[in-house]
Each structure stands twice: as structure tokens, then as C-alpha cells.
Amino acid sequence: MTERESEDPVLRSRERIRTAANLGKRLGYSCFGGALVLFVLNYYLGxxxxxxxxxxxxxxxxxxxxxxxxxFGYAANAADREDQGLPHGH
Structure with a gap:
């Protein structure tokens, strides 16, 4: 981040949301992966x-x-695109 971005509370908040969203995705997909592995083991091992x-x-x-x-991850990315003046994507 640049110095201007580090001072902006909106950008700091957006970065915290993005970090939390990435952690949530990592944990959520890990739970799904664990469920899949456990399901396959249950299927073959009874x-x-x-x-x-x-x-x-x-x-x-x-x-x-x-x-x-x-x-929340998509929302943070959409807010960044909006700040940059890029198209909305829909």
C-alpha cells in the first residue's frame, strides 16, 4: 500500500475485510476437502x-x-474496481 492508502480508513477497512474473506475461503474450502476425504474413507472402509x-x-x-x-471478497474487489473507474462486470 502507498502512504495515502495506509491513511485512508475506508481502504484499511476494505483490506481487513479482504483478509478475513480470504481466511474464510481457505477454512471453508478446507472443511469441504476434509468432508470429501472423510466421506470417501467412510465409503470404502465402512x-x-x-x-x-x-x-x-x-x-x-x-x-x-x-x-x-x-x-465479502467479491464486494471488496467490486469496491476497488469502482474506485478505479473500471466497468462493473455485469
Whole structure:
């Protein structure tokens, strides 16, 4: 960031939102990946009801993390495009 950008509270807030969104995406996709691996292991090894419950819980947590992270990430990028005067993309 330039010095002007580091002093602007809107840009700092947008960067915090973007950082949180990236973390949310990383955690959400990790939950989905873990659920997929656990599902495949359960399928081939004959898992218990506990492992099925963990798979479902990972899918729910992944969804709860990923949905807002994607929305806020797109919002931060759209705000940057708007500041630069670029087209909206729709």
C-alpha cells in the first residue's frame, strides 16, 4: 500500500475485510476437502455414525464460512474496481 492508502480508513477497512474473506475461503474450502476425504474413507472402509456426523458437520461449517467469505471478497474487489473507474462486470 502507498502512504495515502495506509491513511485512508475506508481502504484499511476494505483490506481487513479482504483478509478475513480470504481466511474464510481457505477454512471453508478446507472443511469441504476434509468432508470429501472423510466421506470417501467412510465409503470404502465402512465408517461409523460418528464419522458420518463429522462429515455432515464439516459440510455445514464449510458452508457457513464459505458463503459470506465469497460475498465479502467479491464486494471488496467490486469496491476497488469502482474506485478505479473500471466497468462493473455485469
Amino acid at each position: 465408517g461409523s455414525s460418528l464419522s458420518i456426523s463429522i462429515t455432515v458437520a464439516l459440510l455445514i461449517v464449510g458452508s457457513l464460512l464459505l458463503a459470506p467469505a465469497i460475498i
